[in-house]
Amino acid sequence: MTKQLRYLPTGQGNGEMEPGVTWRGHVARGMLLCPAPDCGLTFGRVVAGGARRHHFAHRPGEGEHDAVTGPETLWHLSAKNVLGRWAASHPGLAGWTLHLDDTPITLPDGWRRPDVLAISPDGVKVAFEVQYSALTGTDWQARHDFYAKAGVVDIWLFAHHGPQWRPATTRQLRRSELVSRDPDWAATVQLSGLHQTMLRHGVIPLWLDPTTQTIGTATTRVHPANTSPGERLWEDSAYTLPPHRTFPACHIAADPLEQCDVDLEAGELLTPARCLHHKERDRLQAEEQVAQERAVQVRAQLRAQQEERTRCRRAAEQEKRRAIAAQAAQEQAEREKREQEELRRKEEERAAAEVRQKMPLAQQFPPMFEQEPPSSPKPPWWKPWQRRA
Ligand SMILES: [Zn+2]
Known part of the structure; x- marks a missing residue:
């Protein structure tokens, strides 16, 4: 009647709304109005027990608004x-x-x-x-x-x-x-x-x-x-x-x-x-x-x-x-060394040739044949004893 919505806690249909006031008693005294718009009827009972949640319900034949509005x-x-x-x-x-x-x-x-x-x-x-x-x-x-x-x-x-x-x-x-x-x-x-x-x-x-x-x-x-x-x-x-x-x-x-x-x-x-x-x-x-x-x-x-x-x-x-x-450097050095040796050899040859040119002709060339050393006089053929000796 105060236009305040009241919430019925789960499983509390048989319980008390406030100390000394049960939900059932409150409903029985017609104190709870249906909040559905354009309804305005009081609830007739509290449904508690069974598979559904505890809830307030209209008296049979009243408040068919759910069927109309869903x-x-x-x-x-x-x-x-x-x-x-x-x-x-x-x-x-x-x-x-x-x-x-x-x-x-x-x-x-x-x-x-x-x-x-x-x-x-x-x-x-x-x-x-x-x-x-x-x-x-x-x-x-x-x-x-x-x-x-x-x-x-x-x-x-x-x-x-x-x-x-x-x-x-x-x-x-x-x-x-x-x-x-x-x-x-x-x-x-x-x-x-x-x-x-x-x-x-x-x-x-x-x-x-x-x-x-x-x-x-x-x-x-x-x-x-x-x-x-x-x-x-x-x-x-x-x-x-x-x-x-x-x-x-x-x-x-x-x-x-x-x-x-x-x-x-x-x-x-x-x-x-x-x-x-x-x-x-x-x-x-x-x-x-x-x-x-x-x-x-x-x-x-x-x-x-x-x-x-x-x-x-x-x-x-x-x-x-x-x-x-x-x-490569080593090879180069060896090559240079060889070339220097070659050069030196050629130089020596050239020097030797110069020396030879300054010599008398007879000395320039070595004698063709080695002159035999003067041999001891052979004994004449008529003195064979000398030969034997
Ligand atoms: Zn209603």
Whole structure:
């Protein structure tokens, strides 16, 4: 009756709303109105037990609005309220003023009314948009650009059912090849053209489940260096990162809404999964830097080896040239020595010839025949005794 939305915590249908007041008693006294627009009826009962979540329900025959409008209207309302309550109690947004669906952002060429608008004491505006219906990438971009032009940080949250939540098929998961098979991530969704447009703009798709007050972050486990199909990409070496904009599907990392924060600098809702993305990105960059440095070192080593080889080759060539020169010099010296000897010989011959020319002719030439030395007189033939002797 106070027009304040009351949240029935999971499994608390039989519990107490506040000390001494049970939910059932509160409903029985007709204190809880249905929040559906144009309904205005009080709830008749609390449904607790069975497979479905504990919830309030109309009396049979009353409040058939879900059949007319579909559940989206209530989901949307619920999501806005959950967001508003989170923003009101979040320490990071203490002192901010909150507007639920009632304050438009206006520009000369149009206006938009965010589902939840938070304004800081110094005028910083954060708009939360909860998107339940279908939206094209072009339309999203126009709205995103509008908020950027107006200087408003826009945070988009998609429904956890309906057109924004299409479970991925096995074929898509296999096609993407980069989606982890991590059993911790039970939910896998298709990435629509809208989600891919957001990823192109560096905006990571988020989903909001208002019943469990959970934020889902688009996440994959990828091995950036190894993107060829058929590779095992969910190994330990993989990184937990946002999906690439071409992926057909991704996993959803679920985090409690209360653990999320608004990152004004990045203009996004900082979920624990996003923190992990940042950490992993830093790790990846550090590893890439190490790899680059190693590559530079290897290149330098190779260059040094190459230079060493060139130096050795040059030294060997120089040595060879020196040896050849030395041999040539030696040969030259020998040749000169021979020539000098030849010269000296010729000189001597010439000198000898001169000497000979100055000699008397008889001495110039050696006698033709050696003159026999004068022999002892032979005994005449008639004195043979002398011969015998
Ligand atoms: Zn109703």
